[in-house]
Amino acid sequence: MHSGKNRSEPKSWNGKPYNFFGDYLYERFGVRILKLSLDAHLNCPNRDGTLDSEGCIFCAPDGSASPAINPKSDITTQMTTARNAFRRGNVPTRYIAYFQAFTNTYAPVEKLKELYDTALSFPDIAGLMIGTRPDCLPEKVLDLIASYNNEGLELWLEIGMQTMHTRSLQFLNRHHTHAQTIDAITRAASRNINICLHLILGIPGESWEDMMKTAQEVSTLPVRGVKLHHLHVIRGTKLEALYLENSIALMTFTDYVSTACDFLERLRGDILIHRLSGDRGRETLIAPAWGLHKGTVIKAIEDEFARRGTHQGFLRM
Numbered sequence: 001m002h003s004g005k006n007r008s009e010p011k012s013w014n015g016k017p018y019n020f021f022g023d024y025l026y027e028r029f030g031v032r033i034l035k036l037s038l039d040a041h042l043n044c045p046n047r048d049g050t051l052d053s054e055g056c057i058f059c060a061p062d063g064s065a066s067p068a069i070n071p072k073s074d075i076t077t078q079m080t081t082a083r084n085a086f087r088r089g090n091v092p093t094r095y096i097a098y099f100q101a102f103t104n105t106y107a108p109v110e111k112l113k114e115l116y117d118t119a120l121s122f123p124d125i126a127g128l129m130i131g132t133r134p135d136c137l138p139e140k141v142l143d144l145i146a147s148y149n150n151e152g153l154e155l156w157l158e159i160g161m162q163t164m165h166t167r168s169l170q171f172l173n174r175h176h177t178h179a180q181t182i183d184a185i186t187r188a189a190s191r192n193i194n195i196c197l198h199l200i201l202g203i204p205g206e207s208w209e210d211m212m213k214t215a216q217e218v219s220t221l222p223v224r225g226v227k228l229h230h231l232h233v234i235r236g237t238k239l240e241a242l243y244l245e246n247s248i249a250l251m252t253f254t255d256y257v258s259t260a261c262d263f264l265e266r267l268r269g270d271i272l273i274h275r276l277s278g279d280r281g282r283e284t285l286i287a288p289a290w291g292l293h294k295g296t297v298i299k300a301i302e303d304e305f306a307r308r309g310t311h312q313g314f315l316r317m
């Protein structure tokens with residue numbers, strides 16, 4: 001309910017009630033920008049026995065990769081295949097190389113440099129995006145990532161924060177603390193690296209107030225982007241077993257739409273929204289089924305903002 005006075009004029013970003021990353025990219029480059037999801041065949045300390053061998057409870061055996069990736073091929077082949085698949089006649093297109101699967105800073109610096117350099121050697125590359133855990137960002141790796149910072153390139157570090165709450169991090173079997181997330185963000189931001197936080201709504205045991213606290217916390221941090229999605233159950237995960245035992249309840253469509261709007265209303269307006277919904281296909285998604293309809297989720301969030309007359313950052317003004 002929004003019973004208080006309207007604190008600001010309705011605001012929009014290119015007609016949207018939130019600051020959408022895709023629009024920001026189009027404004028910056030003036031052409032279609034596509035993300036090429038990559039699997040660099042790296043591991044993860046939460047899977048290789050260093051911290052645990054089972055991984056996060058929501059992480060699929062493919063390390064949360066995009067289903068479009070052929071994980072057996074090398075970076076050059078993945079880049080070539082994806083660029084060919086996305087080509088649409090003469091439509092001008094540039095690409096972001098997105099190291100997505102597993103933990104993409106979990107290797108010696110020399111190896112990481114070779115991987116990133118290979119991706120950046122392709123023509124029409126507009127950006128580099130590196131997904132990782134907060135506890136896998138030693139100084140040398142951050143220095144390497146910062147070395148790609150130049151005005152022509154969109155450079156992003158995607159850090160899996162998920163939530164600020166300790167009991168939720170434990171439930172997810174993350175094996176890192178929120179303090180480690182803050183530390184990683186602080187050290188990356190001091191090198192002018194753009195940070196995008198991966199966040200999950202609907203973690204069992206989290207109240208609405210807990211999720212709003214996470215939104216408020218994110219707004220105090222030197223980050224430029226967030227990826228928001230509901231907790232979904234992927235085939236082959238520990239979460240699947242819990243779900244099939246009826247041990248957990250997932251968010252309903254209506255709850256997610258409403259909570260995502262509540263979350264965004266508390267988020268700084270300059271934070272770019274990279275994603276507002278989970279992205280899994282029928283082959284791997286167990287539940288909730290509404291997660292298959294990403295466009296419907298996004299439309300419902302936009303409609304809910306219109307109904308409320310609010311927007312991202314509305315409750316921060």
Ligand code: SF4
Nearest residue numbers: 044046055056059102
């Ligand atoms: S840290 Fe990432 S790759 Fe590792 S188990 Fe968790 S979600 Fe999977």
